[in-house]
Amino acid sequence: MDKPSLDQLRIERREERGRPGFRWVPALLLALLALGAAAWFFGARQAPAAEVRTAVAREAQGRVAATVLNASGYVTARRQATVSAKFTGRVTEVLIEEGMVVEEGQVLARLDDSNLRPALALAEAQLVSAQRGAQETEALLTEARLTLERSTQLVERKLASAAELDRSRALARSLEAQLKRKQADVEVAARQVDIYRQQMEDTIIRAPFAGIVVAKNAQPGEMISPVSAGGGFTRTGIGTIVDMSSLEVEIDVNEAYINRVAPGQAVMATLDAYPDWSIPCHVIAIIPTADRERATVGVRVGFDALDPRILPDMGVKVAFQDAEPDGGVGPAASGVAVPAAAVRRQQDRDYVFVVRDGIAERRAVAAGQERNGTILVESGLAPGEIVVIEAASELTDGAAVREKSE
Numbered sequence: 349m350d351k352p353s354l355d356q357l358r359i360e361r362r363e364e365r366g367r368p369g370f371r372w373v374p375a376l377l378l379a380l381l382a383l384g385a386a387a388w389f390f391g392a393r394q395a396p397a398a399e400v401r402t403a404v405a406r407e408a409q410g411r412v413a414a415t416v417l418n419a420s421g422y423v424t425a426r427r428q429a430t431v432s433a434k435f436t437g438r439v440t441e442v443l444i445e446e447g448m449v450v451e452e453g454q455v456l457a458r459l460d461d462s463n464l465r466p467a468l469a470l471a472e473a474q475l476v477s478a479q480r481g482a483q484e485t486e487a488l489l490t491e492a493r494l495t496l497e498r499s500t501q502l503v504e505r506k507l508a509s510a511a512e513l514d515r516s517r518a519l520a521r522s523l524e525a526q527l528k529r530k531q532a533d534v535e536v537a538a539r540q541v542d543i544y545r546q547q548m549e550d551t552i553i554r555a556p557f558a559g560i561v562v563a564k565n566a567q568p569g570e571m572i573s574p575v576s577a578g579g580g581f582t583r584t585g586i587g588t589i590v591d592m593s594s595l596e597v598e599i600d601v602n603e604a605y606i607n608r609v610a611p612g613q614a615v616m617a618t619l620d621a622y623p624d625w626s627i628p629c630h631v632i633a634i635i636p637t638a639d640r641e642r643a644t645v646g647v648r649v650g651f652d653a654l655d656p657r658i659l660p661d662m663g664v665k666v667a668f669q670d671a672e673p674d675g676g677v678g679p680a681a682s683g684v685a686v687p688a689a690a691v692r693r694q695q696d697r698d699y700v701f702v703v704r705d706g707i708a709e710r711r712a713v714a715a716g717q718e719r720n721g722t723i724l725v726e727s728g729l730a731p732g733e734i735v736v737i738e739a740a741s742e743l744t745d746g747a748a749v750r751e752k753s754e
Contacts, residue, residue, distance in 0.1 A: 398747060398750065400738065416668050419599045419665075424598045425591060425595055431585055432553075435547075435550065436571065450555045450589060457566065477537075485523060559589040560590055565585050566587070598649075599646070601644060611633055613630065615667065616667045617664050619662050629652060633647075708749045
């Protein structure tokens with residue numbers, strides 16, 4: 349049998365290379381990629397619409413209040429107290445934390461009363477002893493008066509001498525004086541008991557009014573005193589309480605412009621922490637004194653309605669208004685009115701999102717003055733158009749939305 353040659357064992361691949369069966373593979377891959385891109389595109393277009401709250405842009409009517417003066421100040425609390433004890437003592441218990449709401453008379457802390465308890469017990473025992481002594485003297489006085497009455501009758505019948513009558517009368521008078529002294533001792537002992545009981549009550553520190561704890565200044569084991577004792581070992585207060593219903597704004601107005609301010613005047617305030625939120629306010633009073641060094645006059649401004657976002661010591665910018673909404677004092681309104689929340693700002697440019705056929709369209713606008721939570725849009729928006737005032741997520745131009753009208 350002949351052995352195969354090397355040429356016969358060689359594998360020929362030239363015919364396989366030329367087969368047309370593998371030419372469709374690249375085309376198939378391209379088709380799959382195109383289908384995937386189309387599925388991703390249409391899937392993204394069918395993403396769930398964002399829920400938004402909307403409002404209708406309305407044609408502005410009447411006149412716009414004119415701002416006659418701008419100033420700045422701080423939120424202050426008219427009722428704020430650092431609660432301390434009436435005497436120096438060691439703190440045994442602190443029942444407050446920052447941010448806690450407390451009611452008037454609520455227990456905030458307790459001081460050590462171990463030295464007062466024995467003194468109170470002794471005073472109460474002395475009171476009981478004085479009361480018993482007075483009772484004994486009162487009983488003796490009753491007996492002496494009966495004896496005096498019998499002696500008087502016997503003397504009238506000539507059965508007893510006048511000396512016996514005098515002795516009975518002297519004894520009764522003596523016991524009357526002793527009873528008055530014993531009753532005075534009872535009164536003194538009762539006052540002493542009241543003093544120690546009040547001192548015991550003073551070891552319990554209570555809230556002077558309802559409010560919120562903004563500072564906790566002492567811990568159990570520390571010494572507390574109503575006056576500063578120097579050094580860092582004695583505290584002067586348990587904590588600080590603020591009555592949040594007493595918040596107002598304190599403004600320093602240059603005395604050259606104080607003639608533009610009057611009690612009851614409308615004011616629009618803007619917190620530095622919330623620059624897009626306008627808060628209606630009013631002038632409470634002009635403090636009738638001037639600061640000679642700064643040439644300013646203090647003005648108290650009150651909030652028309654309080655809000656939990658308003659906190660003490662926040663910076664505030666205020667604009668004093670010179671017109672009522674329908675008073676015809678300011679310039680005539682021109683444009684459309686929308687809620688202040690509808691106007692957004694980016695890179696010093698104002699814009700709104702207009703809803704049309706379920707799509708949010710970003711549109712640049714020229715925003716004018718704001719009053720009572722409403723902004724006058726001078727251009728870029730027409731009456732009757734629907735604008736977004738609140739969205740569950742960040743909106744983009746062309747995003748699908750679902751309206752939830754107010």
